[in-house]
Amino acid sequence: MPEVTLVEATRLAVAQEMRRDPRVWVLGEDVARGGLFGQYRGFPEEFGEARAVSTPISESTIMGAGLGAALVGTRPVIEMRIFDFTLCAMDELANQIAKIRYMTGGQARPALVVRMPHGMWRSSAAQHSQSLEAWFVHLPGVVAVAPATPADAAGLLVAAIRSDDPVLVFEAKDLWQSVGPVPERIEPLPFGVARRVREGGDLTLVCWSALVPAADRAAAALAERGIGVDLLDLRSLWPWDEEAVCASVSRTGRLLVAQEAVTAAGFGAEVAARVVERLGPGNVRAVRRLGFPRVPVPFAPPLEAELRVTPERIVQTAEAMVRG
Amino acid sequence: MPEVTLVEATRLAVAQEMRRDPRVWVLGEDVARGGLFGQYRGFPEEFGEARAVSTPISESTIMGAGLGAALVGTRPVIEMRIFDFTLCAMDELANQIAKIRYMTGGQARPALVVRMPHGMWRSSAAQHSQSLEAWFVHLPGVVAVAPATPADAAGLLVAAIRSDDPVLVFEAKDLWQSVGPVPERIEPLPFGVARRVREGGDLTLVCWSALVPAADRAAAALAERGIGVDLLDLRSLWPWDEEAVCASVSRTGRLLVAQEAVTAAGFGAEVAARVVERLGPGNVRAVRRLGFPRVPVPFAPPLEAELRVTPERIVQTAEAMVRG
Amino acid sequence: MSDAKAAGNSARLLDLHRLMRRIRAFEEAAVAAHGTGEIPGPLHVSIGQEAVAAGVCLNLRRDDRITSTHRGHGHALAKGAGVAGMMAELHGRAGGHCGGKGGSMHIADFGAGMLGANGVVAGGIPIAVGAAQGLRLLGSDAVVACFFGDGAVNRGPFLEGLNWAALYRLPVLFVCEDNGVAAFTRTESTTAGPGIAARAEALGVPAETVDGNYAAAVDAAAARLLAAVRGGAGPRLLHARTTRLSGHTSTDAAAWRSTEEVAALQARDPIATLEAALLRQGASAEALAVVHAEAEAEMRDAREAARAAPWPDPASAWADVQDTGAAGRAA
Amino acid sequence: MSDAKAAGNSARLLDLHRLMRRIRAFEEAAVAAHGTGEIPGPLHVSIGQEAVAAGVCLNLRRDDRITSTHRGHGHALAKGAGVAGMMAELHGRAGGHCGGKGGSMHIADFGAGMLGANGVVAGGIPIAVGAAQGLRLLGSDAVVACFFGDGAVNRGPFLEGLNWAALYRLPVLFVCEDNGVAAFTRTESTTAGPGIAARAEALGVPAETVDGNYAAAVDAAAARLLAAVRGGAGPRLLHARTTRLSGHTSTDAAAWRSTEEVAALQARDPIATLEAALLRQGASAEALAVVHAEAEAEMRDAREAARAAPWPDPASAWADVQDTGAAGRAA
Ligand SMILES: Cc1ncc(C[n+]2csc(CCOP(=O)(O)OP(=O)(O)O)c2C)c(N)n1
Ligand SMILES: Cc1ncc(C[n+]2csc(CCOP(=O)(O)OP(=O)(O)O)c2C)c(N)n1
C-alpha cells in the first residue's frame, strides 16, 4: 500500500468519491487554489468550478447552502477551513442541518459532510486552536468522527460521503503531515468502531484525534515500566464504541481518557460517566480524565506547553492510577 | 417578602441595578415593548431609549455590540430573546467574548450579562426548545448560571450584573410564571453555591433550571416510599458546587443527575465523572443520569412526553438505584 | 405574463382569488383551533398577506422549490402542499406532513417542493441559494423562491445569500414580504438606508417593488421576474409591501397599533381588494361567495379530520433523527 | 483638514512618511524574525497598505478607539500602541502587550485605544459599533475607527454592523482596506454588485472611495469623514483601494500572481509614492533616508529587545481567564 500523508489521504478519498458519484461536490474558501492545506489540490482542474466551488468568506452561507443543496439531492462536502470559523455558521449547523430531518418527519435527508480542521497547531492562539467536538456529541442529528491516521481519515471520509446523515469530520491540523498506508481503493470505514492501538491489561487509555500519537508514546513508555495499557483510538465520537471501551475497562478495571479538548464537560466526561453507569462503580477501580484546563489556548509556546496534555502527563497519571 | 413571578423577579433585579449603576443598560429585540416576556416592562419609560435599546433582528451584532460596549466600560445586559437564537451569535460569544480577556493578557474586562430564555415551553418544537448549557461549561472564559426560583433568579442576575466576568444566564421559560418570595432589596447571590432543596440519606439527586420542580415532586414521592433524597439545585453550572455534591454523595453513596438537556455529553456527564474521580469509584455505590434522549425536541405533546424527564421517571430510576 | 394580461385575464384573477380564499380560510380555521387549544405551540398567520404567496406561487412549477418562514402556511398551501397534512401537522396529529414533529413553524411538504417553514428569521435564505446551486448541478431547470420578512433584511444571511446568488447567477427569486413590522417592532425603526430593493441592488440582485396587496400586480411582477430567473439571468428580488392584519402570533392582539392604523390596514385587505376588482370586471357576487363558502368548507373538513385524527404513535418520537447512532428507547 | 491643505502641508506629509516607514520597518523586522522561527504562529503583514493605517490614525485622538484585523500591526502602531510591547508580543515573550497570550492575530493595546486585532474576518465590526454605542452612553465624544478587509464585506456582520451604526447614528468610521484579495482568492470573484461603497450607502452609511496608496488622499478623506462622524452626523465608510505587496501570510509567496502583476503592484508602493511626492516638494533624499534609517534602527532595537526578553512565566498561562470559576493549577 502506498504511504501518504493524512492530508493527501483525505484528498484521495474525496476525489475517489467525486469520480464515483457526480452528485458529490465541494464548497469552501480558496478551494480553487486547492484549499488551505492542499486537501483539494487539482479539484477545479479535474472536476470543474461547478463541483469545486470557491466561495466568498460567508461561513453561514457555505454551511446553509450546503444544506440546501443536499435537500435537492446533491451530496456536498462543506469545507470550514478551520474549525473555529464553524462558530460563524452555528445556526445553519445546529438549528438547521441537525434538526431538519426530524422537524420534517423524515422528509429531509441532509446527506452532507462538514470538514473542520481543528485543534492546536503551530501557535495559532485562542481563535484558531479549539477542540469543541464534545458540543456535537451533545447535538442530536449528526454523526461526529475524529480520525488520527491517514487510513482512518480516508475510510471515514468515504463513509461520511456515502452516508445519508450529516457527518461532521474533525480533522487534526497537527496530524495533516503524519504518514501512513492508504489502499489504492479506499473502502468506507464503519462509524462507531474503535481501533485498538495496543493491548494491555492494567489500564484502559481512551483517546482520539491529535492525542492518539501522544497517547501511543505514553503507552510505550508505560510498557517499559511494566504497565500494560489497552490503548483505544475511538475514531468516531458519535456513535462511539461503548462496547469496546466497556469490555476493556471490565478487564483492566481502570479508565483514563486523554483529550486535547478542555476537560470540563468534554467528551471524556461522557466516556467516563457512561462506563461507570454501565459497569457500575463497584466494578471499576479508577477513573481519570486528562485534558486542557478550562483556559483558552495561549499563543506563546511555553504557555501552551504549560497547559496541554503531554505523553509525560499521561504516564504520570497512569502510573498513579495503577500503583497509587 | 413580596411574592412575585420569576419573570417579574428578573425585571426587578435588572431595574434595581440600572438605578444603582448608570453604566448598566439593556439591548435586545422588542425591548421597547418590554421584551418578549415582559421582563423589561417599563424600562424605556424609566431609563430611556439609550439604556433600553430595542434592536434590529441582528443577533450577531446584539452580542458583538454588547462586547464592544463592555470594552469601553459600560455593563450591558444582552437579551437573546430565546436561547436558540444565540446560535446566530456564536462567533461573538465563543470566539470573542469568552476569549478576549485572555487573548489580550487581561487588558479586556468584558463585564456583561447574556440572558438566554431556554428549554421546552408550550410545544415550541426543535428550534425554540434547546437546553445547551453544557456547551458553555466547556467554554473557558464565561460563568454560567441556571436558576430555578424567583429569589435565585433575582440574586444571580444582580451578581451577574456586578461581576466583571461575562455571565451567561440560562432562564427556564417554563418557570417564568412560578411564584416565590423576593426581598425588596435584592442582594447578589454568590456563584457556585448549590441550594439544598431537601435533605435525605439514601440518594443524592442533582438538578438545575426547569427540572428542579420535577425533581422536587419526585423527591416528595420517594420520601413517601421511605427513600430519603438529598436534593441539590446547583443554580450555577460554572462554577458549580462540587463540594456540596461530593459531600452529599459521600454520605448517600448514590448519585442521580436529572437534566432537561440531552444526556449524551450533557452537563450531567461532567457531574458524574467529577464525582467519581474525586470520591473514587470504590466510594460510590450507584451513578445514573437522566436526560432527554439524543433526539431533537418534537412538536406534538405526546411525542414530547415520550422523551422528556418526568417525576415518574426520576422516581423509577431512584428506586431502582436504592433497591436494586 | 404581462401586467395587462394579468390584470385583464379574469380566469387568472379567479385562480388567485380561490387560492387566497383558501389560505385565509385555512388560517382562520387554524386560529380557531388554536383558540380552543386544539392546536398547540405558537401560531403565526399571514392573514392580509395572501396575495404575495398566491401571486408568486401560481407562477411556480411543482418541481420548483420554495423556502419559507415562521409565517409559512400561505406559502405552503400556494405551492401545493396537501391541506389535510398541513392541518394535521398544526394539530400535532398523525397524518401531519411532519408526523407531528414540526408543527406550524416547521411545516414542510417536499413532494410539493416546499422545503420548509423556518423558526429562525432569515434561516431559509442560505438554504434557498444552496438548493438553487444543487438544482443547477443536477441539470434541472427548476428555480427556487425564497420567502422572508422585512425583519430578515437586518440579519447577516440576507447579505451573504444575495451576494452568493448573484455571484453564481443562481435561479432564485427572493421574495421579501414587507408588512412593516417584525414581531412588536416597526421595521422602519430597525432598518437604515434607502430600502430593501436598494439593498438587493447593492448586492447585485435586481429588485422590483410592488404593492403586495394587489394580487394581479404581484402575479405580474413574479411572472416577469421568474421568467428572467428561469432564463438564466440570475437572481431577482421581489419587494412586496403588504399588511399583517393579525398580531405577531394568533394570541398577540398587537394592542400597540391604534384603531385608526388597524382600520387603515383592514382597508387594504388583499382579498376584499381583489373581489372589488373582480366585481368591477363583471364577476358575480354569488360566484365569489361560492368560492368563499367552498374554501371555508374545505378547511372546516380539514380541521374536523385533524381533530379526529389520532395522536402520533409515541414510539415515532424516536425515529427520523439519523441513520447511524440513533438514540435507543430509554432503558 | 482639506485636500489642498493635506497635500500642501509637507510637515503633515513628513509625519505620514515617518509613520509609514516605521510600520514598514516593524513588519520587515517581524518577517525576518518569523523566518528565523523567533516569531511563532501565523504572521500577516500589511506591507503596501501602510498609507491607510497612517492616514486614518493620524486623524484620531488617543482616546478614540480602533478595532483591527488579522493584518493589524500597522493599525496598532499608527494608533500609538507601544512598539516594544508589540514586538515582544509577536515573539510571545514577557513584556508583550498581551503577555504572550495573543500574538500577532490578537495584538491589542487598550491604553492606546487599540481594542484588538481579530482572528475572525469581520469580527471587529460588531465590537466597533458597540464600542461607539458605549462611548456615547458614557457621554464621551470619542469616536471609533473600524478596519476590515475587502473579504469581510461578504460576511453577515458587515450588513448588521453598518445598519446598526446608521440606525443609532453612531460615531464610527468604517475603513475597508480593499487590496483586491482575500487570502488566495481575488475578491472580484467573490463580491457581487456595484461595489463596497454602494453596499455601505444601501445600508445608510455614506461612503467615499480613495486611492489608499496615496497617504495624503487617505489623510484628507479620513479627516473629512471623521469630522462628520465626530460632529454627530453618524457613521461613514472609507473605501481605500490598496495593495497587498506580500503574500497572505509571511510564508505565502502568492505564487499565483504573475511577475507583471507583482511589478504593477510594486509600482504603487505607497511609501515610494509618498517619497516621490516629498522630493517633488523639495524634501531632501538625505532627510528621507535618515527617517528610513531611524525607523529601521528603532525596529532593530525592538527586535533585539524582544529576542532578549524572557519567556512569560509558565504559571501566567493560568491567569486572565475569568474572576469566578478560574481553572486551578492541574493537580
Ligand atoms: C434569528 C431570530 N431572531 C429572532 C426571532 C424571533 N422572531 C420570530 S418572528 C420575528 C419577527 C420577524 O419579522 P419579519 O421577518 O418581518 O417577519 P413577519 O413576522 O413580519 O412575517 C422574530 C423577531 C427568530 N425567530 N429568529
Ligand atoms: C470568519 C473567517 N473566515 C475565514 C478566515 C480565514 N482568513 C483569514 S484572513 C482571510 C482573508 C481575509 O481577506 P480580507 O478581509 O480582504 O483581508 P486581507 O487579508 O486582504 O487584509 C481569511 C479567509 C477567518 N480568519 N475568519
Ligand SMILES: [Mg+2]
Ligand atoms: Mg415583517
Ligand SMILES: [Mg+2]
Ligand atoms: Mg483583502
